[in-house]
Amino acid sequence: MMPLRYTRHDARRWAAFSGDYNPVHFDKAWVKAQGGSALSVHGMRALLDVKHFISPQSAGTPYLKFTARLRRPLWRDADYILWRAGKKNAAATVTAAADELPCLACQLVPASKLTLPATESQHVLESDELATLQALFASLLADARRWHFLDALLFRHLIQDTTLLRQQSIAALLPPCATPGALFQRYPVVQTHQELLFDSRLLAPWQPDASPQALTIDTLTALTVGDLQQGMIVRIAAATRWQNLPIGSAITLKVGPVAA
Template sequence: MTPLHYELSDARRWAAFSGDYNPVHFDERWVRAQGGEGLSVHGMRALLDVKRFISPAEAPSPWLKCTVRLRRPLRCNTTYSLMRDAGRRVAATVAELPAGQPCISCQIMPETVFPTSANASQSTLDSTAFMRLQQAFTPLLPDAQRWHFLDALLFRHLIQDDALLRQEAIAALLPQRINMETLFVRFPVVQTHQEVVFDRGLLANWSPHAPAESLIVETLPALVVGDLRQGAIVRIASRTRYQNHAISNAVTLKIGPTTAQ
């Protein structure tokens, strides 16, 4: 068993990299007004440690798929256990202490194909911004693999891409002229699942390098079920290629009243 414990300083460092300033992680008064019990840990921040814990050094298949389920939030200033799942290959669970209720489950499996989708929008992350993000990521995860960094980078892109909010499926869901920061304040937003598919070449060790390259990042069409009044489920996804190795990141969110914890 490996203990996991996160404090507000961890939230600040992850938000400085990702731009995820969702008040569920920072504003206890806001959380309690939504029916919550206290500040929760960024799911993606905790998953950095979970993914490093189970990542293999190599793989026989050309592609790998990492699937994540976030069952319940981790609380700030609380210790949890990170354990390998003996019943599944390359899998782990984060559980509460001492009851042992699972909070996060994560598994890496062989995959045969890389997901494709039409109608993706493109944006460019220039070399200067890419280098800055490499430097910001370095203290978050020692001994990272390349896919860990790119996974985090694609998540950052998703929550900062204004073009995502202009997609027809999402624009029909949200009030007009709303941005991500306002969305987080007005409506509870909680991540429930993630799926990352990546080239096995991205299992190589990661380290910042200069000069950094530019990246073309694609945002894929979102899938939306439900509405804000009853609670909506939204799946957003992006992908990129780094040194000819592809990776995609799909995140499922609950938005609205059903997300209160």
């Protein structure tokens, strides 16, 4: 088990890397206006610690699949416990210290193949920007694995991608916004799930590269269910290859009222 507690400092450092300035994490007045009561922790920031907690040294399968369900928000400046799920080294649960209720659960399992949705657009992350992001990430997680860094990069890309919300499946249902990050400023958005597929060789230790090569990131086809009035579900996805080793991430978001 491992104790977890996240502060404003943690929120600012994750936002500086990812670009996720969703007001549910920073603006208590905004949260209250939407019917909420407290500031929540970035789901992907908490998952970063969980992924590190369950990450094995190696795997006997070519690919791995990570899945996470975020059941309840984690609140700022509150105490939580990260547990291994039973005897499974690659599964974990985070519970609130106060009431022991589960907040998120995840597992890392073998996968025989890696299948991703179609590519809608591409973005090249140039060497100088990638070097800057490496330095920011290094302060977030000690002893990181390659998949931890690439996973975080894919999330950052999705938050800042200017092509994502122009996909037909999304554009027909949402008002014009440049990026998902801009959408956060207009509507309450919370993460509910993540699914990650990657080459098991990305379990190797990660080290910042002084002169990293440019990285091409694919924005994949998004899926949507529902509408803004009833609560809309949006599944966004991205993928990349690091030294020809693939990794793809799908994030499920709920666009709708903040739970009290």
